[in-house]
Amino acid sequence: MPESGDWRRAQSCPPCRGPRSPAQFCTLASAAGGFISGWGLLCPHEELELCVEGSRWTLQATTMNGRIGVIEIQPDQMQTVNAILIVIMVPIVDAVVYPLIAKCGFNFTSLKKMTVGMFLASMAFVVAAIVQVEIDKTLPVFPQGNEVQIKVLNIGNDNMTISFPGEMVTLGQMSQTKEYMPFDVNKLTSINISSTGSPVSTVTQDFEKGHRYTLLVWAPSQYRVVKDGLNKKPEKGENGIRFVNTFNEVISITMDGRVFENITSHNASEYQFFPSGKKTIIVNSTEISQDCTQDFESSNLEFGSAYTYVIKREGNGCPKLEEFEDIPPNTVNMALQIPQYFLLTCGEVVFSITGLEFSYSQAPSNMKSVLQAGWLLTVAFGNIIVLIVAGAGHFSEQWAEYILFAALLLVVCVIFAIMAKFYTYINPAEVEAQFDEDEKKKDAEKNDLYPTLGPVSQTQM
Structure with missing residues (x-):
């Protein structure tokens, strides 16, 4: 077995000087340290696929309108935008964007690319939060706490007047209240129904908090309270x-x-x-x-x-x-999700492809497979982090969760950029060649100290 070498290229990580594989592995550690959080958060559209059918962004799409011109898109079909954009963006970034940056004289190293990728992914979350705020403005308010909501639907042929505590509505035939009316279930003591020329009748019903009800009326003394069973x-x-x-x-x-x-x-x-x-x-x-x-x-x-x-x-x-x-139907169009998918795709292209290339090229020959396996493990650890944060958050507003992930990824991006600043790049081919040359010199020195005895001829005997 060859002795350990002193890797001068690994001086940025002094504790790891010594064996060649650990030394180079440690020089990678300063960059790979941010992979787990970075790559895990870089996949927001997959964050809940481990436990629910849809993802956060797919669930967001279910509250949007999928009609784009003559095309009708279903919520789960929006995820294909990511795959389509990846196919389009990979050659564009590689053949157009990177050469243009190089012509501008900017040294766009692998770690800088990965930092930009994380920043773009963070911005994708910000855009998703903005879209969610617009969606929330259009969503109906459903009953919460001790609240109950009631809608009156007159299916009779006469005008009806319905009196609630603090509110009175009059409905013509075949008409309903414009929206569900909220009431405190503890204060909803009486509901009276009246019509011209008819006595007043009182609705007797025990309302359950947190639910919507429809009061069907067709005569002052004829009514039915229906529990909707649709609270979202x-x-x-x-x-x-x-x-x-x-x-x-x-x-x-x-x-x-x-x-x-x-x-x-x-x-x-x-x-x-x-x-x-x-x-x-x-x-x-x-x-x-x-x-x-x-x-x-x-x-x-x-x-x-x-x-x-x-x-x-x-x-x-x-x-x-x-x-x-x-x-009411959804009014915010699904096309508004395209910018966040575009930013996410750009982040993936710049981060993941560069990261795979970087981890492979900077690893020694006998540790390339280990680095690739470690890279794939970061996806699993990242998903675990996302699941923990999403499960422990319990946000009342979905946009707040998006902002949290954007902030976390931005923090990771800053830490990663600082770590990358102190990283020393190595050329594995040069290092391997230097190692082979050192091995040959050591073998030559050993041969000089211990020369091999040649065969003895019979004439010398």
């Missing part, structure tokens, strides 16, 4: 649909192949969820004449909305469809 935006950009039956018999509804079975008289079905687009609605009842139209078409459903369709009996006994909005 529909997931995956789908649309919640339910039906209210005003017929005196049980009916069933078929919508886009799904069946709402046995909807009793003056009652509402539960919500079912449908993707965007127009849907065919078929009313099924033995009481409806064959001469009546039983096939209807919904409005063009967007993303993340909820609607109540009232099946009303016309004067001729035929059904008619009335649409009421429960939750």
Whole structure:
């Protein structure tokens, strides 16, 4: 075994002088130290895929509108933007950006590239936070704490006046309140329903805090309180649909192949969820004449909305469809996510490709595989860090979590830049050649001290 050499190139890491492999490995440590936090945070769109179906950015897309011109994009399809941009940006950065920087005389070293990559990824989080703030402005407010929200839907033929504690609303036939009205469940002591020429009736109902309710009224003494069961935006950009039956018999509804079975008289079905687009609605009842139209078409459903369709009996006994909005559709367009994906892609291209190249080129020949394995391990450790931070944060606002990750990555970026400033680059080929030359000299010295005895001829004997 050869003796240990004194690696002068490793003077930036004095404690590791000695064996050639540990020495070069230590010179890499100053740069690799930031890989775990940096690379882990550099993958924000994958941070929760270990425990939920969607990621943070995909979940953000579910609260956005995916209609871009004539193209309709589903929330989970937005992740393909990252892959497409990587394919586009890798050759552009390598063939255009780096040569232009070199022509400007700027020494854009590997560690500088990686620092810029982390900064770009941090900015991607900032852009995501800005987009989230715009989304939050459009989201409906759902009940919290002791709050309960009530919407009144008049499915009768008379005007109705409904009195709540501190509030009174009057509704015409086939109309509803503009939005859900919030009340403290402990103070919601009475609800009175009245109509011209009819006595006042009082609603008796135990409301459960944290939920939304719909008060169906069709006469002062005839009403029904329906628990909505939808206390958040529909997931995956789908649309919640339910039906209210005003017929005196049980009916069933078929919508886009799904069946709402046995909807009793003056009652509402539960919500079912449908993707965007127009849907065919078929009313099924033995009481409806064959001469009546039983096939209807919904409005063009967007993303993340909820609607109540009232099946009303016309004067001729035929059904008619009335649409009421429960939750408005998403209005912020998914195209606004493209800038954050672009910044993220640029960060990945500049950071990850350069990092792999750097760790491989700076490692000694007998440790290149070890460095590559260590690089891949940083992804796992980074995901663990992200999961811990995301799980322990419990942020009431999603944008705050994005800002936290941006701040963490920015801190790592600064630390990494400081560490990189003191890093001494080595040329592994030169070091290996120098090592081989030293080995040859040592072998020659040994041969001079201990010359090999040649074979003795028979004439010398």
